[in-house]
Amino acid sequence: MFLKRPTNILLTVTCAIALLHFGREVLQPITLALVLSLALAPLIRAIVGLGISRTVATFIALGLSISALAGAGVVLVAQLYGLTADLPQYRAEIRAKLKEVQVLTEQPLARLPTELLEGVPGATASGTSLRSRRGTTQPVPVVIREPTSTQDSLTRAIGVVSGPLGTVGLVLVLLVFVLLDQENLRDRLVRLAGQREVSRTLKGLEDAAHGVSRFFFSQFIVNIVFGAVIGVVLWLLGIPHAVLWAALCAVLRFVPYIGALIAGGAIALFAAAVDPGWTLALVALALFVALEVVLAYVIEPRVYGHSSGMSALAVIVSALFWSAVWGPVGLLLSTPLTLCLVVAGRYIKGLEPVTILLAEIPDASAAQRFFHRALSGDAAAIIADARVFLRKSTLARYCDQVVLPGLALAIGDLRGGRTDKVQEERLRSTIALVADTLAAGKHTGRARRLTVSMLNESIGAHLRRRREEQLGRWQGSLDVPARSIVLSVGFSNIREEFRSELLVLALREAGIDARSIMLDDGDDEARPDAEHLVSTVFVVYPIDTPFEAWNEAIDALRENLPDVPLVTIRPREDGAADAALVAGRVDMVLQSFEEALAFVAPVKEAKAAKAAAR
Structure with missing residues (x-):
């Protein structure tokens, strides 16, 4: 039985991964359409809020999105055309820089064999013969190729372009139908989950939709701002085509981790091609790295902390997994897909391990x-x-x-x-x-x-001894106003003594003169006659102390402090005495330390006001 369940889980996971990998041609467009529908959901909701019907709002949102992408594409194409026209003048500088880098890297390695073989008999001769053998010319094979016709070139170009364009068109059609039929799809999922799970299913769908929408919106804003800042910095440095590199940075940052590396490397390479020296490239790279560090470690944790429910490790693991299964598309969709699984794991028992392992805050x-x-x-x-x-x-x-x-x-x-x-x-x-x-x-x-x-020594006794070492035997001066001390009393056992000392710490942290005594320490005769200084007595709730012994201690406290209220705090632990019996012996039963603090704070404030009036 114990071996069967892990085997079934492993078999299910293996089949799911195989389905994702071999069915990616069908699943990728559908997933892209679903994720894009979630990304467009906030814009559609905003347009619907203006009093426009959902169908019209959907087409307006699609029109705005396509127009924005088309405009950005036109600008980028213009920038790319200008870059292509300027490339010949940068080509010589790029070759010179590459040759310089090659020389810098090969020289130390070239000297390494000579230094290692120095002093070995026959090393020089063998090295010379080896170089002479390398220097001999070898015959170059001649390959005769038939000239490529214009029709073949055109067919090859159409094949290269039609693949991405066909995928984009398919995703766009699916996106339109998903947006128009969103409510119907939600009802189908609810019906599939069953009538008994309607509330949980709807809650899960809402959390997933809002989580992915918030993540995309936050990521879009952060990346656009980052690209704009990079563009301004490059423009101030005098690097041509700053708009193109700004757009490249904004787009590539949607790809986790790898995108920023590619963008930074491209900017450094182009800066090296523009400037005859290395200064511009190093300055551009340093500024890019500085901005990326500030964004990744200062801004993004604050922004994504409210929009993504995944830990940093989960983002890396999801990027590795989805890129291995779906390639570049999986790398782009890794975070939203994993975020949906993390949200679903809060409502679906079978996916609960995913939430436990990948959620930002463990359950x-x-x-x-x-x-x-x-x-x-x-x-x-x-x-x-x-x-x-x-x-x-x-x-x-x-x-x-x-x-x-x-x-x-x-x-x-x-x-x-x-x-x-x-x-x-x-x-x-x-x-x-x-x-x-x-x-x-x-x-x-x-x-x-x-x-x-x-x-x-128990923890409670240790805390009390430390306080006595600092404040004296009576944990403070006895030359204080009447009714200004709050006393916490209990018996010398581990749990009750520790609770008593914790209460003293909490009250003293709030500025209240709280002290503690143990009723069974056998030092009653040495205690001073200071009953008039006590305003409230907190008696530790009997947990390990027998109720009879605790009851006798209450009688003794009543006799010695007839005008002081006796209060106890009921613990949320097993083994505590019956609540009705305890409540019949004290003046008040509180539920928490916070209630105890609220109980004694008004007394403290009244005494402070009375002292100020004098």
């Missing part, structure tokens, strides 16, 4: 990534993500959305026996390092290595 939550990185010991990546998160939000929200759910996943694996001792130690050490960095307020710095052994 994993922030909590899952936290757990995976903690399990592998990658504390630097966790801290980098936390730094980005904390720039826009609070530590309380980070704990609610990332740390605590990630810890719940870790505890599930630990209790299920799915991790070994090495992974467990790595997990605890990584979490301790992250927590220690957050506690030290180093959201923008690098984490330092811990010297504490996590086998001898």
Whole structure:
């Protein structure tokens, strides 16, 4: 059973690739028409929004597109004609540059055999005899060819031109029918998927259509702007036919990666033909590379990040795959085709692996990534993500959305026996390092290595000890206003103690004087008489502590702090006590650290306003 399923998947994938390869003569025009229909969809929608019927809007969009392409073609043909007329005067310079490059590359290689054979007996003689043998003239075979007739030349020219023109005409006809019959095609696909999957099918079609449309529109704008900038730069450098090279750059950038290399090489070669020296070619190439780097690493990630759902690696892999299957057409269509597969994988179970492997953002939550990185010991990546998160939000929200759910996943694996001792130690050490960095307020710095052994001290105890080392035994001065301290109390077990210390970190990050104590540390007599300083007590929800012991601690807190509200935060973890029993013993049950922060923040603001009034 386990071997049968992978075999079936491999057989299905092989048949699909074979169908794509051997059926490319039929599939390529259809795919081109479908992709172009998605590219024209935003323009058609904009025209329909003006109150024009869809049929008329379709022909208007086609007319505008064909007119724009025809105009651009006329300009390019004129530029090409001018370039062809000027080529003879550049030919001598190109030959001279090629000869110079050949000499520069051959001279070091020509000296290499002599240097290697120097001192070897008979090397000079053999080398001389070899050169003499090479210098002998060989008879040149004579081939008699019949003269080619005008009819044969014309037939050959028609055959060369009719292929591309026939393909273009076929794609244009298919495009017209696809655009006019788009709604009917959508209904057929919905009917094919089944009535039960109507909503998912429509959602998938809409996502694919909008994703490809946004990608094409963004790519079109970026490439046109890039071509215009390149044209202006070349014109300022004094390179002739700058419009032609600008158009070449804009068109070739639609081909992933290879197009930019071809455009840059063509510009450098032409600049070398124009200028007697190498200065103009090197300057043009350097400016092209600089603009390409800025576009690829600064502008495109910002633009395509909202228009494409594929990772950078996925773009390269898709280009390699589709170019191998369909050649140049596949290379041009690689990104939109793969993008459609990535979107379809979100709704079709069989294509889900494609989405997981190629999507820009993997289908994993922030909590899952936290757990995976903690399990592998990658504390630097966790801290980098936390730094980005904390720039826009609070530590309380980070704990609610990332740390605590990630810890719940870790505890599930630990209790299920799915991790070994090495992974467990790595997990605890990584979490301790992250927590220690957050506690030290180093959201923008690098984490330092811990010297504490996590086998001898829990993470919560470590955080509290660090705070006591910095602020004193009572984690701060006791010479503070009445009702200004928020107290977090719990029992000395791993989960509850860590939750208590995390809450203290989140509250202190918001500017609240939060401190923690453990109810079972056996140091009650040494604690100062500071009950009048406490405004709120957060009691850790019983997870590993028996409810009876937790209930007794609540009674003791009620006796010592009769006027202070007792609040708890219910965890989203297995093993927690019954909610009804806990709610009957405290004044309020909150659901998150953010709610806790909102609960104590008004008290802090009121005290600050009262102090300012004095």
